[in-house]
Every structure is written in structure tokens, then in C-alpha cells.
Amino acid sequence: VTAAQLVANVRAVVLDLASPGPAGDALLERLRADNGHGIPVVVVTLMDLDSEASLSLQKAGVTAVLRKGSDTAAAAARILAATLDREQVAS
Amino acid sequence: LISPPEVRRAPPIEGDDLARLLLLRKTYEQLQPADDEAPVPEPVVWDSTILFTDLRGFTRLTERFAHDPAGLLRVLNAHLTRIIRSIAICGGVVEKFVGDGVMSTFGADGNQTDHIGRAMAAAIGLVGANEALNRRLAGDWGFRLDVGVGIASGPVVIGAVGSVHRSELGVLGDAVNVAARLVMHAGAGEVLMTGTVFRAVAGMLQSELTTQSSVRGRSGSLEIYRMALLGGRAELT
Numbered sequence: 001v002t003a004a005q006l007v008a009n010v011r012a013v014v015l016d017l018a019s020p021g022p023a024g025d026a027l028l029e030r031l032r033a034d035n036g037h038g039i040p041v042v043v044v045t046l047m048d049l050d051s052e053a054s055l056s057l058q059k060a061g062v063t064a065v066l067r068k069g070s071d072t073a074a075a076a077a078r079i080l081a082a083t084l085d086r087e088q089v090a091s
Numbered sequence: 092l093i094s095p096p097e098v099r100r101a102p103p104i105e106g107d108d109l110a111r112l113l114l115l116r117k118t119y120e121q122l123q124p125a126d127d128e129a130p131v132p133e134p135v136v137w138d139s140t141i142l143f144t145d146l147r148g149f150t151r152l153t154e155r156f157a158h159d160p161a162g163l164l165r166v167l168n169a170h171l172t173r174i175i176r177s178i179a180i181c182g183g184v185v186e187k188f189v190g191d192g193v194m195s196t197f198g199a200d201g202n203q204t205d206h207i208g209r210a211m212a213a214a215i216g217l218v219g220a221n222e223a224l225n226r227r228l229a230g231d232w233g234f235r236l237d238v239g240v241g242i243a244s245g246p247v248v249i250g251a252v253g254s255v256h257r258s259e260l261g262v263l264g265d266a267v268n269v270a271a272r273l274v275m276h277a278g279a280g281e282v283l284m285t286g287t288v289f290r291a292v293a294g295m296l297q298s299e300l301t302t303q304s305s306v307r308g309r310s311g312s313l314e315i316y317r318m319a320l321l322g323g324r325a326e327l328t
Contacts, residue, residue, distance in 0.1 A: 065296075067295060067296065085173070
């Protein structure tokens, strides 16, 4: 599944950024290009991102960047639910 | 919550004070008639998290709509609809509207041990929801709506403010004052929080997204952390 196919069929994305690499970069680049669609994205990662990496994610339209932990799934779910428009949820 | 004139006090309620306090809120929402025999519920104190929102530049927007105040209300309500929904989804309660923003509580019913995390999720979510609104309508409007958030946590009292003849549900405490002050300094897409709030969510948030700052004008030292959700790095004003 390509990044383009992914973003064409989903309303929200939780991206587990295991390590910097072409797969994550490609998806984020695609998200940046599709920013007008407003797909909310929560990035979860075990890495400690530096300021530059964090800002780059934000500018790519990422809603939040969370450190992976025991409560990450609940937090990501809440954030995405709170971000989605009612219209987006209903459609 | 301001009781309308015909609703002066809570209806007679069996059960503990909290239930009766919450029914004060329902009294407003459901417009139930008052009962003169109803006792005024005793206040309760809970550790809670307070979240304020505020629209940046709303005064300028008001000027823009000087000849169309109804249009201004439509724009404001489009924004508040998203804000209220984001807060409710995360388990918060909008206690009152403050100008163009809201004051909301998390954990003010004593049943949320994770109220700080919930408030933080709501803050991130409502900034995102507001961005979604901007993406959809800012082009038509010709302007953006930018929201700031202030969050503080601590013991607050929830009780009936006023007299037996006229009261409203009030949430009072230092955390309320601090959160209200923080939101005044929060820039577009920014969440300002106290050290207590930051430490509770630090394990979840990428710390690089959060910077420590300070707000002048409050007695004593106040640890302030700022999370800039839209990639901005404006200085505190």
C-alpha cells in the first residue's frame, strides 16, 4: 500500500514512526501535499525527536507528536476524535 | 452558568451534595422550575484540571463585522461548536462561556483520575479542529480564526455561588485563575500550562515541542510550559 493510497481512503492516521526513513518521509510528504484535506495525523514514536524534526512534522500537518507509552493509544484516540469534524465523522 | 430568572434554586434532590450540585447545572439546561424548599447543596472540593480557550484577535474581528453582528455570531458559533465538541469528547464540561472562549473543567465530578491527560488531549484536539474549520472556511471568510489555550490543575471548589434566592454553579480556585491568566498569553495554536500539568503529561508529549517560559505579573514564581501546536515560536507577550 502506498502513502497515496493510504491517505485517499482514511479519515485519520496514527503513524508509528519507528525510525527516520523513506517510508515515513514519503507518507508525511504526501500528507503535506494533501494538507487541504485536513486528515488529522498523530505521530507516535519511541524516539526523542529534536526541535527541527518536531517542527517539520507540525509543518507537514501533524496534529500531535506523542511519545510511545502505555497510555499513548488512549491519548491518540482522544486527540483524533476531538480533532475530527462532525461532518468528517458522519461522512 | 447563569440561572434564568424563573429558575432560582435546585429542585429537591435525594442523595449527596455532588449530585445536587450537578443538578444545579441541569436546572439551567433543562429549565426546570425552582423549588423554594430545596436545600442549597454543600460545596465539594476536587482535584480538577481547568482549560480555558480564547480567540486571538477577536476584537479586530468584531470591528470587521461592525455592520453585521449576526454574521459575527455565526462565525463565533462555528468555532465554539468545534471547541465544545472537542472538550466533550475528552470528558470535559464547558462550565461557561468567557467572551469568545470557554472555561471548561475536567475531573470536576470526582470521577476522572486522568483529568490532566484528558484536558491535554482536548487542547490538542480543539486546536486541530479549529484548523480544520480554517481549512474549510477561511478562504470564504477572508480571515482565519486562531485559538489559544490555557491549562492549570489543582484543587477547586464546586459550589453554588450566590444566595438561596439566586445562585449559579461556580468553580473557584487558584487553578481557575491561573488558567484564565495563561490563556491571555497563549498565542495562535499554543497551549500554555503550569508545571503541574506539564509533568503529568511529559511522558506522553514530545518534550521538544514544549518550552519553558514565564508569565509576568503574578505574585510568586509560576512555572509555565508552552506547547506550540502549529509550529510557531512566538515570544510570550
